[in-house]
Amino acid sequence: MRRTALLMMVMLLLGTGCWDARPIEQRAFVMMMGIDRTPAGQYRVTIQVQRAGYEGQAGGGQRARAPTSQVLVNEGATPRQALEHARDELARELDTTFLELTVIGREVAERHLEELDWIVRAFRVPVSGYVAVAPADAESVVRGNAPGYGMPAQFALFSLLSGGWTRSAAIVEGHMWLMFNRNFFTPLEDAFAPVLAAREDGQLNWQGLAVFKERRLAGLLSEPEAAHFNLLLGARSQMVVAAKVPERQGAKASLFLQTVRVKRRVTWQGDRPVIQIRLLARGILQELIGMRMWEDADERAVENALADALATDVKALVRRLQDLGSDPLGFGELARERAPYRREASSGDAWRDAYRRAEVDVVVTMRMVSPGYMK
């Protein structure tokens, strides 16, 4: 017993953090970070910092305790150097271990993404954190706000996660590691990240999706396109599909998708790849204007119309990605899995060439699980 106690004591004493021991009140936590580039070629890093502290005094002589936050902006030759300058400004140790969201400014995303090496090299930057692209500068996003919350980082995080404030399918989750540790290295897949913008009133908003081509921003997709992207990714599918019913003149329908099962594969016709997408969608009818569903044929007509509309939108998305030369959905990897020794799937350049010429074949099967209260 004494030996065990001695052993435990030795181990506990030796595990107190050594020279790196730093109590929580001596730390300033970076919750959100924005990275821009100045016209002079310097990196401009904007960070939102939280620290444990005291604010004023409540009645009865007790001190009220509330987290305090501030936004710091600093420049440097590299992002890390800019952050170092921020550290110099603070009386506390800058701690990035709780960095929730990194926002990359447009110019950095277009031309300098490979220079963000520090983000993925530093042990204290959590790769499970999220990454987003700003449509203009990242600083305005980090300075933005959300109603009822003094901490935009939390807004961005909660609205992003499923079960948060919104389940909008247009919000695509972009993880740091997915972009910097996987997609930037696989030759047959490209990276993507959601677009986060600050409106004129400072309100933060998700605005579609940024897609990349070989570590360069290739283009920005709109919110409906981002929703279809999420659908194909199998991530989120709760969205509304609307269509005219061609078999019933003047009829329109809309359906809220509950679940969508997606199958994607790439086959070959000669040297031309064929991107095949099969969707099995189930949803609840939300609107039916200009007709009633008295018979099965009516239901089939509505389902077919909605299926065709969704197929058209999905095909349009893939075509857009082909035009941008970006393959964030990983069709190249699918092509390689199916035919690992094919020349076109042997390298990024060979695939990109084949990808542009690829035929897109989308088939959607729509099943209406409920028509709502009405027929």
Added chain:
Amino acid sequence: MLLLLPTVAVEAGGRAAWMVAIAAGVTGFVQLMIVGKLAQRFPKLTFPEYAGIILGKWPGKVLSFLMAVNFGLNASVDIGVAVKNLEGIYFVTTPAWVIAVILALMALSATWFGLVHASRLAPVLLTLLGLTFLLTFPLLWRWMRPGYLIPLFDLSQIDAQSKSFWVAVGTIRAALFPVVFMPYIEEPKKAIRVLGWAHAVGMVGNFLAVITPVMVFSPEGARAAAQPFPFVIAVLRLSNFPFERMEMLARLAFHINTVYAVASIYFTGGLFLAKVFGSKWVRPGMVVTAALSVIPLILLPSAVRGTGFAYDSVIRGLVASTTVFPLLWLVYWVRGLHRRPKSAASA
């Protein structure tokens, strides 16, 4: 060697890293059988003692001394990997050699009162390790893409001439277990069987640790990571769970198990040195082995980085275990020692 095998297997094999892991497991198993079966012939005797019977008194002592030195240098690999596992994450300003010395002291204290005493930690450590695996791999499945492993049997991916490949093959030092534990086991025959099964279970864990980074990051992404495992666990984020960042817990669990492995090596080195110099005191030898394991980490930066010196040490260990024990077997048979009565083998 949960912290080293994934790195070198991915370096050497890329998409086919899983085949390198299997090669490592098979090599370890063969070593285990060779060493274990020989140790079974000399129940209750330590390696220096039966090496002396097989080779003669002085050659046995020389061999045992060299083995002890080899163990000390190999332990530096384990400590270096453990330091790398912690440095930059838990310790940023603390110098690597300080962490190494603390780890060595921890390992020394774990085995200071003997191996049997230290072995009482094993159920706790195994439970911790098992829980970590249970919490991580099923959760990582969401991010895994088995397609990254296709084509499955592409041997062209493996660079068998690279140092990484041979380090991977030599990483599983299962042969250490019969050498260390056999004299303390009541039923040696059963021990070999149990060790074999333990090795198999351990290899399942190692296998998962090798293929997971490949399936999550892709072969190219895994290769670009300095330490693909346990880095891949950093992908996990468990909100509303006591451990939001599983990577931190996993690193601690693996670290503690590494300390235990190092403790076993220190004890073995100490025992060997005690037998070589005819002393009944194991502790001085343990201290010498510990010092031998820490000095390279203080003097050589590459030892901490886990490359260079560390790779050479593992390969040296592989060469030693694949030559010494087969040679001992050869001499054992040539000298006709297998025909001696069992009582003579226990003397």
